[in-house]
Amino acid sequence: MLINLSLEEKRKVFDIEVKKHKAFCGMNLSLNMARGKPAPEQLDISNGLLDELNSSIKFTGDDYRNYGILDGIPEMKTLFCDFLNVEKDEIIVNENASLILMYDSLQRAMQFGVLGEKPWNQQGKIKWLCPVPGYDRHFAITELFGIEMINIPMDENGPDMNMVEELAKDPQVKGIWCVPKYSNPSGVVYSDEIVDRFAKLKPAAKDFRIFWDNAYMVHWLYEDDNLLDILAQAKKYGNENIVYIFGSTSKITFAGAGVAFMVASKENIKSLKSLMSIQSIGPNKLVQLAHFKFLKDKDNIQKIMGKHADILRPKFERVLEVLNEELGNSGIATWLNPRGGYFVACNLYPGTAKRTVELSKFAGVIFTDSGATYPYKRDPEDSSLRIAPSFPSYKDLGIAMQVFCNSAKLAYLEKELGQRV
C-alpha cells in the first residue's frame, strides 16, 4: 500500500510518477472527463425518433400543432403513467428539461408558497438539506435563491436519515435534494428503508418538499435495480404531499431534446398547474408525439436502455479497471462500483482532490472541478471527485484514467513529502 510505505520508498514512487506525469504532458492530450453527457453513439440510438413525424401528419382529435394542453399530450401521459405507476392527475409532461421543472417549482414556492402556506420569500432565512456529494446544478439553484444549504453525508444506502429527521424539526428547513437511483455522482441506489423513512418524514414545516430527482430511473448498466416507489409509500402514510418527483428522457432519447415530467400528489399537481397556466399555454406537443411514437411502451424503453447500457458498461468497467490497477491497493482512494447512472465518485486522500484535477489538467485531461459536487462548491475534505465515463471514447478513457491515477498519487505524495512536481 502506497500509504504505508516509508518516506524513502514514497520518494522513489514519487520520482517514478513524476516521470510518468512528464510523459503524459508530452503526449499533447486534450481529453474531457468532466461532462456527464451521452456519447454520440448513444444519441444515435434514438435517431429513429426523427422519422416519426413528417409532412403527411394528420390529426383527427386535438391538433398538436396548435395551442393548448398545458400538462402534456394524453398519449405521453398514458405512457409515463404506466411506466411510473401513477395516475393522469399526478403528472405534468413538459419540455426538455427536468431542471426547469425543479427550478420553477422552487421559484413558485418562493414567490407563491406551497399549498396555501406563506411564500418562502416571506419566511425569513430558509434552509435546505443537501446530500453530498450531489448534483452541482441542484446546489446552484438553492444558492441562487439565497437558501442556506446544509450538507448531509451519504453512504452506500443513501443519505444519513437520522440527520435528515433531526434537521427537519427546524421549521426553516424547507426541502432536500435527492437523486435516489444511481445517485449523481456516487451511483448509490437508496435502500428501501431510506425511501420509507423519506416517505413518512414529518418535517416541522408543512411546506417542506422532497425534490426527488429520479434522473437515472432506468439508467442501469447490468439490470434494472429496484427503487422503492416513494409516492406510493407516502400514500400509505397519508403523507403524499411530501414529495415532488422529477425525471426526463434526456438520457433515454436526446439529452437536449427530450421530454421531462413532474410527478406529485393530485393536490400538489393541481396547485402547480393552476400557477403554470399563467406562465404557459402548453409545451411542444409535437416533440411529445414523436417521443410517444418512438418510445412506444415501457418494455421498449427498457430495450432502448439496454442499448445505452451496452455502450456505457465497457466504459464504466474500464474506469474501474484502471482505478483498481493503479489505486486499488494504494490506501489513498476509495470508490463505489456503480450499477447505473453517469458517474463514478472517487474519494481521494483528504486535501488532494483540487491538486489532482490541477495535475490532470497539466497533462491535458479535464476532470470536474473539485468541490463541484458540494454546496457552495466547497468540499470540506477536498477529497471528492466525479468521473464522467460516458462521453469520451473507450480508448481515450483508458489514458485519461491513467492520468487521473497518476495525478492522485502525485497529489498525495506532494503532500506527504512536502515536494512539488
Add this chain to the structure above:
Amino acid sequence: MLINLSLEEKRKVFDIEVKKHKAFCGMNLSLNMARGKPAPEQLDISNGLLDELNSSIKFTGDDYRNYGILDGIPEMKTLFCDFLNVEKDEIIVNENASLILMYDSLQRAMQFGVLGEKPWNQQGKIKWLCPVPGYDRHFAITELFGIEMINIPMDENGPDMNMVEELAKDPQVKGIWCVPKYSNPSGVVYSDEIVDRFAKLKPAAKDFRIFWDNAYMVHWLYEDDNLLDILAQAKKYGNENIVYIFGSTSKITFAGAGVAFMVASKENIKSLKSLMSIQSIGPNKLVQLAHFKFLKDKDNIQKIMGKHADILRPKFERVLEVLNEELGNSGIATWLNPRGGYFVACNLYPGTAKRTVELSKFAGVIFTDSGATYPYKRDPEDSSLRIAPSFPSYKDLGIAMQVFCNSAKLAYLEKELGQRV
C-alpha cells in the same frame, strides 16, 4: 340609425331581432369565435418543417441532440438577428413560448431585481401600465404577482403617451405591456411618434421595463406595415436598457410548437442569461434546427406570411362585411379595420358587451368573455369585445357574425326598452 329611432320604432326592430335570435337558437349552432389560434389550413403551410430532420442526421460541430447552448443555436440566432436587425448578444432564442419568456423575465425582476436594483418583491406595492383593450394573458401575469394594474387608453396610434409619461414619474411604476404591431385586440400599429416617445421614456424607476410583445411582427393581411424599431431608436437616446422585446414563430409555423425569442440590450441579455443558466441547460435545439432549415431567411418568412394572409384576409373581410351590413349605420358599434394580427376589436354601446356575449351563447356561438381584454377582467364601460376570425371556417364566420350583430342589437334594445328577450 338604430340609435336615433323612436321608442316605438325600436320596439318594432326588437320584435324582428327577437325572431331572428329565436331562429338562430333553432339552428343548433356550435361555433367558437373566442380563440385567437390559427386554422388547420394555416398550420398545414408549415408541415414541411416536419420533413427537415430525419434519422440520417449528422453533426460535424456541436451536436444539437446533446446538452448545451443556452441561448439558441447559431443558425437560428443568425436568422433572427438578420430579421430583427440586432446583434447576437442582443437575443436569446428559446422554446415555443414567448409567454414563458415574458413571465420568467417578470418573475426574475420580482425575485432578483433588474440590473442590480432591488428585487421588485422587496419594493413594496408595485404598479404596471396596461394599454386597453389588451392581451388577457399579459394581465393575468401581472395580476398573479399582485402588481397593481393601471388602464391606459389606446387610440388608433397607440397608447396615450401623455398618461404613460406622467404615470412613469411614479417610482413604483415598473413597466408596461405593449403589443405594438397589429395590437391584440385592436389591430393598431403604434405610430412612429408613439414608438419614439417610448424609446426615450425616462421613468423615475431605473428598473422600469417596457415589455414589448411583438407577437404579430409579420402578421399582415395586405402588406407589411412599418413599425419603428424601438431598440434602435432607444440606442439613439442612450436608453437601450428600457425595453424587453418578445416574439415567436407561433403564428408563422406551429402555434404550439414554434420557436420564441427575446431581444434586449447587451447589458440586459447578459444579466438575464446569467440567471437563466441556473434554470436551464438549453432549449430544444433540434426544434430550432428544423425551424432554421424550413424558414431559411427573412424573404422566405415573408413568403410564408403571404400564405397565412391569403387564408386570413377573406375571413377578416367577412367579419367586417357583416359588421358593416348589420351594425354599420346603427350608432351602437364602432371598430377599426385591422391590417394584420388576429383580432377585430368591437366597441359596443356601453353596458351591453356582457349581454351580447350571453345572447350569442344562447344561440350557440361562443365569443371571448366581455372584460377579458381588461386588467382584472373588468371593462369599466362593458363595451369592448374581441372577435377572433382565424379559427372558424369562412362559412361559419358569416353565420357567427350574424349572431353577434343580432345579439349586440338585442342587448342595446333590451337596455333601451327595459325588456328582455
